[in-house]
Amino acid sequence: MTKHVDHISKKKFMEELRRYQKGSVTRRHFLGVTGLGMASAVLGSAMPGLRPSAAHAAGDIGDRVILATWPNYHDPANFDIFREQTGAYTQVNVFGSNEEMLAKLQAGGSGWDVFVPTNYTITTYVDQDLIEPLDLSKLPNYDPAAYDARFSDAGTVNGSVYAVPKNWGTTGFAVNTKHNDGQALTSWKEFWDITMGSFSGRTMVHDYQLTTIGNALKYFGYSFNSLDEKELADAERLLLEVKPHLFAISSDYQPAMRSGDAWLTMCWTGDGKQMNADMPEIVYVLGKEGGELWSDYYAIPKGAPHREAAYALINFLLDPQVNAREVLAHGYPTADGNTMALLPKEILEDPILYPAQELLNALEFGAAATLTDPSRAELLARFKSA
């Protein structure tokens, strides 16, 4: 082998590696299915070498803060700055699903100081007495007036603020237009119909009852959150009919979309943005019938071991300068007007991050009852085992 060839293969290798890194980073599925989120949480606290030394402690907030969050959802440089400013080291535990987070807090002894629940879980945490109302005097950077209320009001339960907004996003679908004469689809009806037609064997749906059942309900124009027996029966009939035509039931869809094995998939904002940036033929679409709108929040569990540090970290991350760097790093939109004022125009005008109002208006927030409803869980089990 000549040096020349070797040179190219190295370069190619690095390109492939980056591809792989991007492709393999998925928000929920990988961690969920493997339990790696739990494992890393346990390992992180069990290995003394990973703990900061007490010598770095400064001020009165302690030497560390433990954050439970989603993969690729922060700018690590911000944690370094936080440590320089306060002396507290941020130990990050990544999780695969809201259910896994809830299961861990229900089991007790999580040791978390801050975590990042999604809108529809917050009332469940309050009902189960797992989180505490926030002392807003310790969060001077939180400016409620600067937020679009629909992305911040789920944090308020029974008049108390339990959680403050982090980022929001949508659940739509990504389609590789190359296989549809360059045309994007526009609706969930088309999504399911083309799956049973020319895209047979090329479509992926989430391994997640909330979105897979919700978007099947949308085929009939029902609510994303429906718990109605007849409507769920219609959705089940559709899902069972579609199943033989599916490529996979998995929330780990980026690798297959990038390799061309899959042509169409249910998709979250950040994944849609990442794929579209690298492969413009993959387009992110919000079904015109609607679908899901979601918003993540910062909250503090009851009995957080480093409570002061938790407040300090949330307040730090809500600083518009810091928050703007976060958005640039992870690519999920923020609802904070003060932060948006600092973001470049192309981000604010990006149709994937900030879709048109009329598309947004058709979307629904997932409801707490939808998440915990056993009949929907059983429906998904029947769908997967069919």
Added chain:
Amino acid sequence: MTQRARNWLLLTPATAWFLVMLVLPVSVVLIFSFGERGDGGGYVPAFTLEQYANLPARWAAFKNTMVLAPLGTVAAMLIAYPLAYFLAVRTSQKWKTMLLVLVIVPFWTSILIRSYAWIFILGGRGIPALLEMIGIEGVRLIYTPFAVTIGIIYGYLPLMVFPIFVSLDRLDKRLLEASSDLGARPWATFLQVTLPLSIPGVATGCLLVFILLMGEFLIPALLGGGKVFFVGNALVDLFLQSRNWAYGSAVAVTLIVVMLVSVTIYMRLIARLNTQREDVSLM
């Protein structure tokens, strides 16, 4: 210290481990299986048989597992036996060690990472792309039952190879010569001498692989694209997604019972096979 006291002392760590890590958790699962799911998930104490009455809702998962586990075990055995035979009987001492190390090497990487690698090998840019180069188009491998089978055989092969290898390696090679001297053809020697003597290794390998396969969930989830659903997958969903601990516990208890019954029947069969063989050899 008396002999008896010393025995007890030496047994203490194992006993404590057994009680804390096996008896206690299994008891908790058993108690939970008679409980109810809380409104927000989790477990509420109760005494009801409702969870067991709901078991038919996971019938498909049990059926898939009961098909996969025996088939996967037999497939792994059929592939492992010739390999173990080659290593134990046909390989020189010098090569044996190196080849054995090669069989172990995959274990140095986690099964999770190795299964994930198969997603790329079986995916559109892997083997199907190679097949396209020689003119075979439209082959799809990833997220099919075939991919799950490949993943399972790949993952469990070493567990099957080693016990068979050990039983064949200990086999007294003079018996093979004797058989040959007495006029048996190679195939007859294999069927009447080698195979019966390696039955304990085959039985151990099959047991190891079968038990692990009954609880398998990772390979179907990663390589089956979520479309192939086993009891292991049902359990993961019940505990981590719907947080229905009571029902999940009932499914787990049922799986344990099914496994115990299968293993008992299996052991009986093996024991009978062994006695039969001794009868034959006595004649």
